[in-house]
Amino acid sequence: MPVKITAAPTTPADTDLPSSDEPKAHQDGAFRRRPRQSRGHSRVELLLDAAADVIADSGLDAATAEAIALRAKTAKGSLYQFFPNRDAVVAALALRYADEMRQIHEKAFPMDSQGLALERLIDRIVKPLADFHDRNPAFRRVFATVESSADDMRAAPARLRAQLFESFVDRLDVLFASRNPRLPARERRRAALISATVGQAVLARRSRASAAEKKPLLAELRRLLLTYLKPLLDPPVGTIRTSRAPR
Amino acid sequence: MPVKITAAPTTPADTDLPSSDEPKAHQDGAFRRRPRQSRGHSRVELLLDAAADVIADSGLDAATAEAIALRAKTAKGSLYQFFPNRDAVVAALALRYADEMRQIHEKAFPMDSQGLALERLIDRIVKPLADFHDRNPAFRRVFATVESSADDMRAAPARLRAQLFESFVDRLDVLFASRNPRLPARERRRAALISATVGQAVLARRSRASAAEKKPLLAELRRLLLTYLKPLLDPPVGTIRTSRAPR
DNA sequence: AATGATATGGGAGGAAAGCTCAGGTAACAC
């Protein structure tokens, strides 16, 4: 359903506002008030889990404040205790996903890539991402939001996804550069972009496929990436696959 | 009874998608009342165009009945004259897209594929789809709706997209079979699925890319598909490179 | 030109979701 948020009166009598220093950076806007007791922390986690469940089951639009609260076995009021509005819940969930995703990326890109066969390298990156999708069925949907949406809160997941994707492409770019320094930069980046796009798409499709098809689809993705990247990264001796200096 | 669902298109003789010569079988649900004067017809077109504009500019959620009517320089009441509800407008738009898309598919898959080089074949399919994306910036968004959504009307675009995708995969499947009859069916279908997924994803990304990158991205997609499909469709050794008369 | 059929526009009604608030309970510090 179209959900527009209102300017939100925001006339809270006092609101322990900035007060002083703030080590937090981005999450400042995501919370109305940060939880201070363990009870509060776990409630927030509960709410995020509930949101993920609802979204996985019935889609983003079904994740109304009411539905989330209900699923979390709590009251709507509690939700608004910590979150300024409904979209902030989804944004926070997106943040949680993004964090985990970033960790996966961190791990998947080894320093010592040089020694690895391309095949192993692809495996090392693709596998944990597939697992992540399996573990988080709501992930795809949270980040399925499209870019525009003038609204700031609403656009948060899309922005986050763009960032995440960007940084992933950057990593690929660096990796490719280290494997084949003779590959021209533009071409290299394009290959990184394509690889990321393709990987994302096939993984998304895989997560909707029947259990029996999951493994073969993953294998096929590997093969696809391998045949695509091989000529770029492990070029046949003495040839560079570009227009310049064919030799 | 909203939009008719016919899964399993498989053969090239069905084309059961709504075409204007059918009185009121399928679109009965999509229209509250069909326009009978040219004025009404053009108003409907105007409304759909307006909806496409709004969606392209500000996303699906922004396309409220009010916003659409405003953009079309008409009144909400007129909208409800023809459409039973807001979602029906989007559904109708989706239908319009699906129609055009189907025509493109029709044209892109030639009967005489046998004689064509794989490279030309890919071109012939990919190019018109890229053009379509360029012509219809709202397309991606209309069909971006995720599958769930218990609502019948709401889910129409997603169903339509699934159908369209399915039929596209079917066509690829048939094409692949004719090019390499020795390819096992499951493997063949998987290749078709992957090809379609990948093509879709890269085209979607391309439509968001800068003007300068559009062409190279398309070229890269072609190369990707070529290297992926080559070993499957034009197997290196012991192949039957037949056009007809396989034996 | 008359007259019925069709189309238009704007506003009322109402449902659904967002959000608030006053009043309560739990946790923690002393």
Next chain:
DNA sequence: GTGTTACCTGAGCTTTCCTCCCATATCATT
């Protein structure tokens, strides 16, 4: 135990947007 602060609750207020209605305007046909 007492005080303070953090948290919880859920009925209800507000907003948004869908949908209906109907007076008025336009068309189409005799």
